[in-house]
Amino acid sequence: MPSLKFTRREFLKLGAASAALAGAGCAPPAERIVPYANQPENALPGVPRFYASAASFVGGAEGMLIEANTGRPTKVEGNPAHPGSLGATSVQGQAAVLQLWDPERSKAPRRGGQPATRDALARELNDALGSLRAGEGVRVLIDGSTSPTLARQLELLGKRFPAARVHRWDPLEPVARREGGRLAFGRPLEPLVRLEEAGAILDLDSRFLEDHPFRLNYARQYARGREVRGGRMSRLYVFESAPSLAGAVADHRYAMPAHDIESWLVEGDRRQKAILEDLKKNRGVILAGESLSPQAHARVHRLNGELGASVSYVPPAQIDALPLPPLVEDMRAGRVKLLLILEGNPAYDAPADLAFAEALAAVPLSVHLSLYFDETSARSTWHVPATHFMEHWSDARAFDGTAAIVQPVIAPLYDGVSPHEMVSLVLQESRRGYDIVRETWRDIDWPAALRSGVVPESASRTVKVAPRSVDMPRAAPREGWSVRFVPDQSVLDGRFANNAWLQELPRSESKITWDNAALLSPASAKTLGVAVDDMLEISLGERRLLAPVWLVPGHADGTVTLALGYGRTHAGSVGNGVGFNAFLLRTSTSLWKAHGVSLRKAPGHHGFATTQNHARMEGRDLARHVRLEELVKKGKAWDEETPRHSLYKEWPYEGYRWAMVVSLNNCVGCNACTIACQAENNIPVVGREEVIAGREMHWIRVDRYYQQHDYGEVTLFQPVPCMHCENAPCEYVCPVEAAVHDSEGLNLQVYNRCVGTRFCSQNCPYKVRRFNFLQYSSHDENLKAQKNPEVTVRRRGVMEKCTYCVQRIQRARIEAEKANRRIADGEVITACQAACPTGAIVFGDLNDPGSAVNRAKRSPLEYDLLAELNTRPRTSYEGRVLNRNPDLHE
């Protein structure tokens, strides 16, 4: 080792230099301000702008207002003017903004998996189309698109290439509903129901609160019908073969395999008589779902006609096209020379018996337009990155036909094209997306349509038709196990598999995250000798599938429910290898249910990541409900009055007094609040392992409880945000005053004071505080762009929790103060409240006697959670009202 020898002088020089460097290192890094080079007109940095748009997730458009902060889309709000939204958003609508910023989206075209250019694609397409006369051998495969512009373009394509054919594959397509319409009316009409006018609803496995294209509208209407007016409210009967949200909130829930529902409809019993009687008396309506046969749908149409239900009929909003099977036949026979796949992922989600992926290999030139380089892209000749709906011009129809213009909020992040531009490329005209969409809507007030988010008077004309009577075959009694396929509540058919917000969103009933499961009833599990976490072998014919078991109380016996959309191999780092692929069992004849399944316990175990591990309330009155007759008789719902003790004088809240009421009567457990809060408040995802460790970060969770009563089992959903207690237990124990109260009653968490002792969380009886055990917030540049600039991004070691969206309160306050007025009621809408499809969350100022929150607080159903602790929560609840039919004694 060489000797290190300094002279005194050298030593001092080095010492001074290192001190100077250390000093310089401590100086904060210089931040840059980068103004616009050329400022767009009316741009106002620091003030978010909202752009009306729309997107389809389950077959019908949902209107949105997309919030952009200096050009970055950061949040989605519902569009109150749009019938598919009515101001609410779905979980997918909220998560769409994360999909936009997903760093794993496809960024460049590829040929045979290798990077290629769009020019090369255009050349190859031109050569192919030149050699195929009249488009012989040209096929286009579309997804469940509702775009009138795409329909117009495809018509144009048909004229240019008369031999070309357009097919459609949408894994969520309501085939039975449309076929039922065809049987009853001679064309594929779909029922559009005025749910709020119905005094009683009979839901036959329709899943109208989660899988229906009009789910947000229906949820709002349903909630209106549930309001107790003059001692009356609507009544909901649900027959379900798989757990559904409607089933959980139903007054009468009957779980049975799908074919039993159908035979019940044909054969009838004493129960049916009573239900139909009730429907007749109360202008009831019947909804039928996809697990029923078309004949059953036709029968339901007929019954609705007899009941005088307020139902009208509309043509499907989706583009009409040929089905998938003939296309696959042609592909296999070598009759398809050029296949253009416009979004969708058929190599993953097409019926297993068609073996689409195999057939795709026989097509000499296939072009797949897709947001991700997915299973289908990997097997196509060409993959072309698609633009996200927030990046392109398009249009979409809601379930009732109302059209909305889809406008871009940001320039394409990558080298993507829209479906319209893709078709335009095939038509060899290469027009811009804007021009193509504009041409479809030449005759409307374009700026007004963009501003409001709907094209006025574009709804389909409802058809008044009398249904024909259709014979419904008496179903043969069936033995053995059934399987029921359902779209996953979060990732649907798998297109959102790479979306971490949706993966980590606990499914309403099972509370499972990052997984799907074979859902069984406890009785079925006993028969099979399996328990939670055991593996189950499900075989249907020659197809076999291994799935871990999860038990759901109230699940139908003799049937297993499998959620689609999992077991992806090309989804991205978030979605790959999560769960099992139920599409492997799904065939073109058994799209939603199958019979003759054999179930067998298989070796192995699985660990689920769930967020709620106990389903009973153990005698405490956390989520309350009351029966309508009791409420009417007593005039109040709860017996005891909570005593309020204090040694201290009341604090005078002079300005505003913020408070929230969550109505369990309206809540349907859809989770929209949880994910809206996540988007608004920069809440990170933690991943599967951390969820298992109980470290999920959601500021508002939806608890689910089962309660056994002599009148049956009741399922209750209870959204739990921070209660903002006036006597907040968290505040006493914080050693650094990071948990403090403000003068308007908000219980604050001051991040820059917090040192992470976690005493507050320990002392919180509601367990709503969340701790950043690790650095959960991503430093990825893309994901940073999604963040709400109005909310601090928390770092490791900091406690956080619901703030009542204090940033929204402050924004409203600043605007009000500038105008020298008070904040008006309804001016501050929290993120959860805005997203809620049923209006279950009310927020406002208690000091304003006329405010909506004051009205809600006066409701006889109102109660405080754990009131006996004397925490005096600002967030309170309205209990659920159960409207049981007294003629049904079970």
Add this chain to the structure above:
Amino acid sequence: MPQVFHPPLLLGLKLALAAVVLVATALWLLVYKALPAHSGPLTPQQPIPFSHKHHAGDDGIDCRYCHYSVETSAFAGIPSNEVCLTCHSQLFNDAATLEPLRDSARTGRPIAWVRVHDLPDFVFFNHSIHVAKGVGCVECHGRVDRMPRIERVASLEMQWCLGCHRDPVPRLRPPEKVFDMASQPPRDPKARAALVARLHLLPTRHMTDCSTCHR
């Protein structure tokens, strides 16, 4: 072996150690006070040596000509090329110092100015409400009209913010005087009372709530 540390030497050593600790603390405090963390450099070099003294002072251009969103947004606004070029397409249009501006106009690439007033990311300051409630530019930014090169005159520490939030009235002026660098807040108690009535101020209890600035 003889004793190495005699009591007088020991005392001397102790005193010397204490002195070193004291000097280090004093030096650290000095540096800390001069450079409060995260408030930005005091007067950095900018891409263009823009003189507020010349524009706001000598030429008398209103603050809002360039800082266009100060009354409507949290962010006061930094002018885009067009605003600069309103004059500078004619005046000093070939000056060497304006090369970054011309370059930006040519390429569309914006000029990256160095932030002088930099608050930590967990602080949410809103210009528009301060301006609306009579806080003059000069209160925080100093006599910008006398600064050839912009410099930070306030510490921007929480203590400093609270000084005003606890007792705002002596620092407020009528809204029409907010952009007037030379104006003074009224001293006369009657004028102050009239001003307070006119501005509809929030109770100071709320203005010192954590949630007012931290979210």
